[in-house]
Amino acid sequence: MIKVVAKCKLKPDVKIEEYLHDARELVAETRKEEGCITYALHQDINDPSIITMLEEWVDEEALNQHNKTEHVNRIVPELRKLRESTEVNIYREVE
Amino acid sequence: MIKVVAKCKLKPDVKIEEYLHDARELVAETRKEEGCITYALHQDINDPSIITMLEEWVDEEALNQHNKTEHVNRIVPELRKLRESTEVNIYREVE
Numbered sequence: 001m002i003k004v005v006a007k008c009k010l011k012p013d014v015k016i017e018e019y020l021h022d023a024r025e026l027v028a029e030t031r032k033e034e035g036c037i038t039y040a041l042h043q044d045i046n047d048p049s050i051i052t053m054l055e056e057w058v059d060e061e062a063l064n065q066h067n068k069t070e071h072v073n074r075i076v077p078e079l080r081k082l083r084e085s086t087e088v089n090i091y092r093e094v095e
Numbered sequence: 096m097i098k099v100v101a102k103c104k105l106k107p108d109v110k111i112e113e114y115l116h117d118a119r120e121l122v123a124e125t126r127k128e129e130g131c132i133t134y135a136l137h138q139d140i141n142d143p144s145i146i147t148m149l150e151e152w153v154d155e156e157a158l159n160q161h162n163k164t165e166h167v168n169r170i171v172p173e174l175r176k177l178r179e180s181t182e183v184n185i186y187r188e189v190e
Contacts, residue, residue: 003137003149005100007184020189042098042186045155052186054098054149060140089102091137091147094115 001037002063004055007087014082016048022075023051029071035062063090096132097158099150102182109177111143117170118146124166130157158185 010019023041030039037056044050057063066072080086105114118136125134132151139145152158161167175181 002140005102005147005149007100041189043189045097045185045187050184051189052100052184054100054186089145089147090140091149092140094136094138094146 001093002057002060003091003093004053004057004063005089005091006053006055008051008053008079009084010049010051010082011084012049014049016043016051019051019079019082022078023053026071026075026079027053029069029075030066033062033066033069035059035065060090096188097152097155098186098188099148099152099158100182100184100186101148101150103146103148103174104179104181105144105146105177106179107144109144111138111146114146114174114177117173118148121166121170121174122148124164124170125161128157128161128164130154130160155185 010016020041027039027041030036035058037058039053039055042052042054044052057066105111115136122134122136125131130153132153134148134150137147137149139147152161
């Protein structure tokens with residue numbers, strides 16, 4: 001299993017609900033993917049403009065397939081327009 | 096439930112195994128805490144010097160109690176000496 005933390009800081013003039021509307025569609029479509037274990041939107045409790053996707057995938061191949069889907073290629077570029085920054089890390093657990 | 100992502104970048108001259116030795120003790124002690132759901136060490140698959148704790152707590156009070164424990168106050172300052180940077184975010188899931 002691999003885990004992804006995709007931390008996004010929204011632009012100051014962006015309405016959070018506008019961002020979440022599109023992000024929720026991405027969540028709903030992504031959860032249908034076979035290799036997706038968890039894919040959930042989170043908001044920083046101290047800074048509501050930080051919206052982070054916490055993800056779990058069966059393996060790297062599943063994540064690569066995800067990045068080629070129609071919903072990622074349609075929705076993610078729209079979400080990026082609303083972000084000031086995006087920071088993505090891919091992790092494996094250390095025993 | 097709240098989730099914590101504590102992302103740490105180690106100093107360039109630090110041996111990762113040295114860091115993990117102490118971090119594993121922190122994991123073992125923390126998992127005994129009543130309010131701890133998940134507490135696990137992760138390493139970035141593209142940059143081994145990025146070591147991130149992914150945590151789940153029953154509520155903020157459990158996290159506050161954690162930060163007052165003997166093991167946190169003894170081990171975390173030692174870990175911090177080995178880090179270049181530490182970035183902590185506390186999240187709640189957005190439905």
